[in-house]
Amino acid sequence: MNIVVQKYGGTSVGSVERIQNVAKRIIEKKKNNHQIVVVVSAMGKTTDDLVKLAYAINPSPSKREMDRLLSTGEQISISLLSMALQSMGHDAISFTGPQIGIRTSGLHTKSRIEGIDTTKILDSLNEDKIVIIAGFQGVNDNDDVTTLGRGGSDTSAVALACVLDAPCEIYTDVEGIYGVDPRLYPAAKKLDSVSYEEMLEMASLGAGVMHPRAIELGSKYDTNIWVASSEFDVPGTIIKKGEKGMEGQSITGVAIDNDQIMITIRDIPFDMNITSHFFYQFANKSINIDMISQSAPIDGLINISFTAPSSDLNDANKILSAFQEKHPSIGVLINESISKLSVVGIGMRSQSGVAAKFFQLLADNDIQMLMITTSEIRISCIIKSKDKDIAVSATAEAFEL
Amino acid sequence: MNIVVQKYGGTSVGSVERIQNVAKRIIEKKKNNHQIVVVVSAMGKTTDDLVKLAYAINPSPSKREMDRLLSTGEQISISLLSMALQSMGHDAISFTGPQIGIRTSGLHTKSRIEGIDTTKILDSLNEDKIVIIAGFQGVNDNDDVTTLGRGGSDTSAVALACVLDAPCEIYTDVEGIYGVDPRLYPAAKKLDSVSYEEMLEMASLGAGVMHPRAIELGSKYDTNIWVASSEFDVPGTIIKKGEKGMEGQSITGVAIDNDQIMITIRDIPFDMNITSHFFYQFANKSINIDMISQSAPIDGLINISFTAPSSDLNDANKILSAFQEKHPSIGVLINESISKLSVVGIGMRSQSGVAAKFFQLLADNDIQMLMITTSEIRISCIIKSKDKDIAVSATAEAFEL
DSSP states (O other): OEEEEEEEOTTTTSSHHHHHHHHHHHHHHHHTTEEEEEEEOOSTTHHHHHHHHHHHHOSSOOHHHHHHHHHHHHHHHHHHHHHHHHHTTOOEEEEOHHHHTEEEESSTTSOEEEEEOOHHHHHHHHTTOEEEEETTEEEOTTSOEEEOOTTHHHHHHHHHHHHHTOOEEEEESSSSOBSSOTTTOTTOOBOSEEEHHHHHHHHHTTOOSSOHHHHHHHHHHTOOEEEEESSSOOOOEEEEOOOTTOOSOSOOEEEEEOSEEEEEEEEEESOHHHHHHHHHHHHHTTOOOOOEEEOOOBTTEEEEEEEEEGGGHHHHHHHHHHHHHHSTTOEEEEEOSEEEEEEEOGGGGTOTTHHHHHHHHHHHTTOOEEEEEEETTEEEEEEEGGGHHHHHHHHHHHTTO | OEEEEEEEOTTTTSSHHHHHHHHHHHHHHHHTTEEEEEEEOOSTTHHHHHHHHHHHHOSSOOHHHHHHHHHHHHHHHHHHHHHHHHHTTOOEEEEOHHHHTEEEESSTTSOEEEEEOOHHHHHHHHTTOEEEEETTEEEOTTSOEEEOOTTHHHHHHHHHHHHHTOOEEEEESSSSOBSSOTTTOTTOOBOSEEEHHHHHHHHHTTOOSSOHHHHHHHHHHTOOEEEEESSSOOOOEEEEOOOTTOOSOSOOEEEEEOSEEEEEEEEEESOHHHHHHHHHHHHHTTOOOOOEEEOOOBTTEEEEEEEEEGGGHHHHHHHHHHHHHHSTTOEEEEEOSEEEEEEEOGGGGTOTTHHHHHHHHHHHTTOOOOEEEEETTEEEEEEEGGGHHHHHHHHHHHTTO
């Protein structure tokens, strides 16, 4: 018998019918000679509704009480899913995070998993039970329930798979992971497999189905993570260790981010104190600066371009005005009509010329790159928003995504 | 500092506004130099909604999973009430039943409290915190959450008051306990106090605000239980040890039950085997026989009258038909238009003539008694339904309720 950890998200257990469908899928897997551990999220919008209720009562609710409140959503799902399995003639048993010993550390509402006691899980599996575990929650040293923050249930599932030395299957509302968003490029191909590193880059670029934490954990323990549809019975995508020197694709994915603005400041006196003080103002307002490029100094003056989230435009404007008042000789330019286009691929490491090919295809389509940054397996560039559709299509086509 | 245990029911915490009102009441009490432990039920109809959801998924859900499901309602209330108190500037901390060590035994969905660990409660009170505890739930030896069945939150509150040697205040949607239902007799007086025994009789007669379990517990530990309105600031009723030989009221309460039918069987052969077999049929169908009266045998034949719940009329008819087929000489009479009128009072023990006075006042009002049963502190009789209003008023007036 092989253990498998499955995870179903809130949409997948959002109604009585959907819970019953999930139960059927679990039973199918069990009949295939598997021992099954299932992690579930709260039903549909339960968590959102509870958050609203809390804020109606207290605009800054205690995080300990918030965790207690939010952890109820998963308790409801696990008991209902167990009941559904039992009504179909299968023995199932549910456990909360604290009950199964998912020990966490760190602050309430964003705790991190320290360890999991597998005794009860293995005992129940050996009694031929399907084990249903509440995602998103654990317990701290005070014996208080904690929650794991964004992507929490994915993290619970992967962590369980890690300690049980089992593969993890994440069932969600997409059919797998695509190199490029099918809404942008309908001919997009679903990936059969993707490496942890590529998935991490794609997730942090906003293109990911899964939260980076879960992928990091999978990478650390070398746990295979399958991402597939909870509705349709089609093969999904496996996230696993990247194969070195593989001959395949140089580029695995393309991502586009349209929620950025680009700010350029010209003729700043070349003085590290000025530059650092400037960026400190942004950090102070919790504005997340993404790409930064700085020109080499000419006549003691430099130009700096950087991107920031569009939603921070007002705060950014205030900082820029104050900065300009202090340094009247500088020039400030804000460009709101930009997009950040990124290509990701572990193959870049071994295959040369990916950047050249990428830049050439943009040039062939008359697309200007306003800024460029790169990592070992990623190239990002800022382009004009008007060019974004043709850029995505051309890249997807050129790299056969 | 004196510890007080307060309990607020589901209606009292049924909305954001009501939770805030409850928080205000708690703070008021705390300012009166009290250390407060609060027990809350699930908000409004939460528990009913969860039960419906469970039955939609599984017509006979596992009781263990049912307990997990239903115990979420109180977890939501305790966290929201803590948040409300915190938003008003008071330190509050919530605990679930399992977390505070409310140890239970017995079956899921109807567990009984075995003991409570007061360490965390006393520690938190000494840190000047208001302690909010989830009612209706505990934990069994398997470390699984359990629920206490009907009247569970009242039982939790009284049990906590018992182990903390504190009085218990039950806040509810009535202003206290009345000797007679104010809806039947608008001039009804609210009782200042009532004994555990009287309250138990009244509760089992369907007239009680509180579940008998909680009252039994209070009686065992001699814990004073206050019942008062959660909405209006008026004195309620105290349930406490009855004072022996007290001069006061002979009758504390009147109750009326209109959901009974009376069945009379004439000319049954006087044979214990026949009688016991007959009642065994009813027990077999889980029909709860209440009052039974049997006449002395004449010519080897007896008459038996008894009452049963109206809802069991169909099943009762089947049993009676089968019985008549076997014993064609008997006569069967079913009277659906009856009411059970009861008077309860610890004073009956020490004051003679209560029964005589009661029977006389019925006679004065031309009300026939079709059956009578008595206990040490209660007299119940079956009357015709048409007489019920005048009977309640006349009794309430005669005994100054």
